[in-house]
Amino acid sequence: MQETFTVYLVETRPMEALCEGRPPAPDSLWRRYSDFEVLRSYLLVTYPALVRRRVGLENFLQRVTSHPVLSDDNILYRFLTEEHGWREAAYETGFQDKADSRLRALSATFRVRNPDKRFVEMKHYSDDLQTHTTQLLRTRARVTDRLYGVYKVHGNYGRVFSEWSVLEKQMGDGLQSAGHHMDAYAASIDDILEEAEHYGDQLKEYLFYAEALRKHELSQYELEVSSQDLASKQQQREELATGSVRSFSLKGMSSKLFGQEAPEQREARLHLLEEDIAHGQEALEERRAQCRAWVDIQRFRQQKDRDIREALIGYALMQINMCKKGVQMWSNTKECFLKM
Amino acid sequence: MSVGAAAPRGLQPVTEATHPLSAAQETLSPAPDGTAICHIPSNNNGSGGGGGGDKEATALTNGTPVETSSPASASSLLNRLQLDDDQDADALDLYASTETRDLFVTVDDPKKHVSTMETYITYRVSTKTTRIEFQLPEYSLRRRYQDFDWLRMKLEDSQPTHLIPPLPEKFVMKGVVDRFSEEFVETRMKALDKFLKRVADHPVLSFNPHLNAFLTAKDLNKRQGLALLTKVGESVKQAAGGYKLRGRPAEYSAMGEYLDTFNQKLGTLDRIAQRILKEQTEYLVELREYGSVYAGWAGSEDSLRQPLEGVAGCVSTCCGAMEDLSENMSQDLLPVLREYVLYIESMKNVLKKRDQSQAEYEGRLEAAVIRKQEDKTPVPVEVEKCQDRLECFNADLKADWERWQSNKRQDFKQLLTSMADKNVNYYEKCQSAWESLVSMLQDDQAENTNETNCD
Numbered sequence: 001m002q003e004t005f006t007v008y009l010v011e012t013r014p015m016e017a018l019c020e021g022r023p024p025a026p027d028s029l030w031r032r033y034s035d036f037e038v039l040r041s042y043l044l045v046t047y048p049a050l051v052r053r054r055v056g057l058e059n060f061l062q063r064v065t066s067h068p069v070l071s072d073d074n075i076l077y078r079f080l081t082e083e084h085g086w087r088e089a090a091y092e093t094g095f096q097d098k099a100d101s102r103l104r105a106l107s108a109t110f111r112v113r114n115p116d117k118r119f120v121e122m123k124h125y126s127d128d129l130q131t132h133t134t135q136l137l138r139t140r141a142r143v144t145d146r147l148y149g150v151y152k153v154h155g156n157y158g159r160v161f162s163e164w165s166v167l168e169k170q171m172g173d174g175l176q177s178a179g180h181h182m183d184a185y186a187a188s189i190d191d192i193l194e195e196a197e198h199y200g201d202q203l204k205e206y207l208f209y210a211e212a213l214r215k216h217e218l219s220q221y222e223l224e225v226s227s228q229d230l231a232s233k234q235q236q237r238e239e240l241a242t243g244s245v246r247s248f249s250l251k252g253m254s255s256k257l258f259g260q261e262a263p264e265q266r267e268a269r270l271h272l273l274e275e276d277i278a279h280g281q282e283a284l285e286e287r288r289a290q291c292r293a294w295v296d297i298q299r300f301r302q303q304k305d306r307d308i309r310e311a312l313i314g315y316a317l318m319q320i321n322m323c324k325k326g327v328q329m330w331s332n333t334k335e336c337f338l339k340m
Numbered sequence: 341m342s343v344g345a346a347a348p349r350g351l352q353p354v355t356e357a358t359h360p361l362s363a364a365q366e367t368l369s370p371a372p373d374g375t376a377i378c379h380i381p382s383n384n385n386g387s388g389g390g391g392g393g394d395k396e397a398t399a400l401t402n403g404t405p406v407e408t409s410s411p412a413s414a415s416s417l418l419n420r421l422q423l424d425d426d427q428d429a430d431a432l433d434l435y436a437s438t439e440t441r442d443l444f445v446t447v448d449d450p451k452k453h454v455s456t457m458e459t460y461i462t463y464r465v466s467t468k469t470t471r472i473e474f475q476l477p478e479y480s481l482r483r484r485y486q487d488f489d490w491l492r493m494k495l496e497d498s499q500p501t502h503l504i505p506p507l508p509e510k511f512v513m514k515g516v517v518d519r520f521s522e523e524f525v526e527t528r529m530k531a532l533d534k535f536l537k538r539v540a541d542h543p544v545l546s547f548n549p550h551l552n553a554f555l556t557a558k559d560l561n562k563r564q565g566l567a568l569l570t571k572v573g574e575s576v577k578q579a580a581g582g583y584k585l586r587g588r589p590a591e592y593s594a595m596g597e598y599l600d601t602f603n604q605k606l607g608t609l610d611r612i613a614q615r616i617l618k619e620q621t622e623y624l625v626e627l628r629e630y631g632s633v634y635a636g637w638a639g640s641e642d643s644l645r646q647p648l649e650g651v652a653g654c655v656s657t658c659c660g661a662m663e664d665l666s667e668n669m670s671q672d673l674l675p676v677l678r679e680y681v682l683y684i685e686s687m688k689n690v691l692k693k694r695d696q697s698q699a700e701y702e703g704r705l706e707a708a709v710i711r712k713q714e715d716k717t718p719v720p721v722e723v724e725k726c727q728d729r730l731e732c733f734n735a736d737l738k739a740d741w742e743r744w745q746s747n748k749r750q751d752f753k754q755l756l757t758s759m760a761d762k763n764v765n766y767y768e769k770c771q772s773a774w775e776s777l778v779s780m781l782q783d784d785q786a787e788n789t790n791e792t793n794c795d
Contacts, residue, residue, distance in 0.1 A: 128637075132633065132640065136630075136633050136634070139630040139633050142630075143627055143630045146622050146623035146626050146627075147623055149619045150616065150619045153612065156612045160605060160608045160609055164602075167598060167601055168749075171752070178756070302643075302788075306789070308644055308647075309644070309781060309784065312647050312650075312651055313781045313785065316651070316774045317774075317778060320774045323767045323770045323774065324767075326763070326767035326770075330761075330767065331764055333760045334760035337753060337757040337760055338753070338757055340752065
């Protein structure tokens with residue numbers, strides 16, 4: 001079965017200056033809600049200082065096209081005038097990469113052969129977190145698209161009630177005022193969605209957190225590995241220096257079996273090892289500076305859990321607000337019908 | 341106009357004769373064949389009714405419209421006179437209805453019948469009446485759609501000057517619509533009930549012998565048909581075509597124009613309603629997916645599990661509420677819109693017939709006048725009969741028109757109010773779900789804060 005979408009008519013009257021050097025533009029074309037979203041993302045990334053927070057579609061276009069810098073943007077022009085192909089052009093600018101760079105998952109390049117259980121658990125957790133948050137953001141966008149459509153279509157009631165009221169004697173007033181309420185209802189979705197932005201932002205924060213978590217896990221792990229590595233090197237040095245073998249090593253065994261090496265060779269080896277250790281110690285210090293202790297990560301995680309709970313509470317409160325508005329608008333409309 | 345054999349009333353100018361359906365302050369004597377007795381109350385407030393301040397003629401169930409500008413109480417009476425099946429009635433309304441209405445009909449209790457030849461649905465048709473035209477005070481029998489169709493056809497044939505209410509659509513595409521699904525049967529039954537009530541409430545149609553047969557006869561002998569066509573009916577049917585209408589009185593043109601424009605609006609309303617339904621359905625699909633994402637996420641969390649499951653549950657409740665809303669729209673709103681479109685179609689046909697009746701009269705009159713001028717032949721009786729028929733037609737139509745307007749207002753008022761109400765319910769359900777979630781989330785947050793503080 002075919003999927004259908006609501007489309008919105010964009011009518012343009014380009015000023016003379018914009019037409020120069022560009023192909024003649026049609027007066028109007030149809031755009032989907034998601035087209036507006038793509039345009040907005042593109043503009044947000046390309047002109048981060050200039051694009052403000054979400055407003056209704058119509059206001060958004062008005063503001064953008066009247067802005068001296070934004071109105072000159074080629075992608076915007078194509079959005080307004082080119083039926084097909086503008087989306088590909090927008091993607092080709094690579095804006096999505098810049099937008100997603102913070103959101104892209106870390107590649108799991110683990111130099112470790114035997115990761116410990118704690119690390120594996122954390123890794124799964126942050127993987128899941130990233131997956132779920134990304135999924136949520138995506139489905140939320142689709143829900144928003146559809147919800148916008150539902151509200152806006154009710155605006156058509158406004159128009160037809162108004163036209164119908166002209167025909168009627170007694171029913172006229174009731175129909176007319178009901179129509180106004182339907183217009184208001186259709187318009188109300190713009191503010192609602194603007195409020196809803198906040199929740200989306202919080203979810204994105206959580207996504208960054210998931211990424212940050214993995215970075216920290218990785219560096220914590222690398223810290224542990226480096227310090228283990230350093231410790232073993234230090235031990236080797238001791239053994240070389242004192243000539244005793246405290247722990248089993250293949251080199252130790254082979255020297256026992258095949259005779260010890262010459263003192264110059266041993267000196268050379270010791271020297272290399274000292275350099276290695278020195279480097280290792282430096283690296284370790286660096287890593288330690290970058291790293292958080294395990295306890296810190298736990299605390300971080302709890303804080304984030306608290307933040308998410310807050311975000312959910314905020315989301316629920318926003319939903320309640322939206323429902324209250326809906327109750328009010330439809331109650332008002334009902335009153336008008338009762339007067340018919 | 342009386343039902344049954346129409347006794348010619350002679351050639352009085354129409355303006356002097358009082359039409360039983362027109363506003364009048366006197367009681368009429370019964371018509372020769374003992375049918376419709378019209379009682380017109382001497383004052384306007386008892387069982388009369390009018391809308392607000394407008395001059396709107398309304399018909400009482402015994403056939404008397406009263407033009408009045410009486411105050412608000414009249415409009416509540418008006419409510420009762422109309423066909424609000426399940427409206428709560430005030431004491432005043434009940435009083436009014438029991439005083440004037442003497443024929444009550446109901447269609448309910450659908451049952452499926454399976455035979456070797458076919459499967460079909462029958463409905464129980466119950467009648468309660470004090471009218472003498474009925475032998476018993478109560479009847480209950482079963483009828484199928486075909487029988488309603490027969491009744492409507494007979495009414496149209498025998499009462500061509502009246503507006504006959506519409507039936508729900510006859511044909512349903514097999515394979516597309518399930519004729520035996522609960523929703524379809526329910527919707528159809530409501531429409532049949534409405535049809536029958538409208539006929540029973542009509543001052544003239546309710547006395548039609550075919551209705552009587554429909555309500556009382558064990559077997560509707562449909563093929564034979566009842567030989568009770570009125571002379572008026574026959575003659576209007578036989579109105580010769582080929583007469584051209586010269587000038588239509590403005591009020592009938594206005595009716596036609598109104599119907600055309602209103603029809604357009606109905607079409608638009610239907611399209612919008614269907615569009616909303618579609619958008620809601622698509623929204624529902626995405627919303628369900630959205631809810632399941634929360635549920636999935638909850639599975640990989642510990643302390644966030646309960647909050648996330650809570651959100652998933654809430655979203656699910658909202659989905660259910662939206663489903664209910666959509667179902668309501670498709671079952672209540674759309675069928676009524678369609679019904680009125682059918683109504684308008686049949687009304688326009690009646691308007692056409694009226695035009696034909698007028699055209700015929702004028703044509704014959706003109707021919708007769710010319711003949712008279714030529715050879716002094718008197719104007720034939722036939723011409724005067726034509727005039728008679730035309731005037732009756734006009735009067736019937738005008739009265740029915742007012743009644744239709746009033747019914748239409750009530751129907752749409754109820755319909756739209758109910759639609760708004762259902763939307764309010766939807767938001768209330770969602771609101772209450774989110775409100776309980778918020779308390780749960782806030783408790784959960786408080787708990788967790790306490791725990792960490794205790795570390």
